[in-house]
Amino acid sequence: MGLYICGKCGALVENFSPPSSAGCPVGGSHYWIKVCNGSLVAKPGLKPYQCRKCGATVYCQSFPSSARCPKGGSHSWVRL
Secondary structure, three states: OEEEEEOOOOOEEEEOOOOOOOOOOOOOOOOEEEEEEEEOOOOOOOEEEEEOOOOOEEEEOOOOOOOOOOOOOOOOEEEO
């Protein structure tokens, strides 16, 4: 399952394909970035990571993408 984060509002979504871009709460359309193959909850085989900048916590098979943190620039992931 893919894990997606909006680079504008920080919403996290677990989905098989990129979610609909309609209705970003900060205005316009969501800007979805695939963070990793993983989940929003702990599951066997997934490692926890948290971004030091935006606080997002994700559970991924491998290191998450650093692209487009909603707090500006790139995510700064640390393994928990």
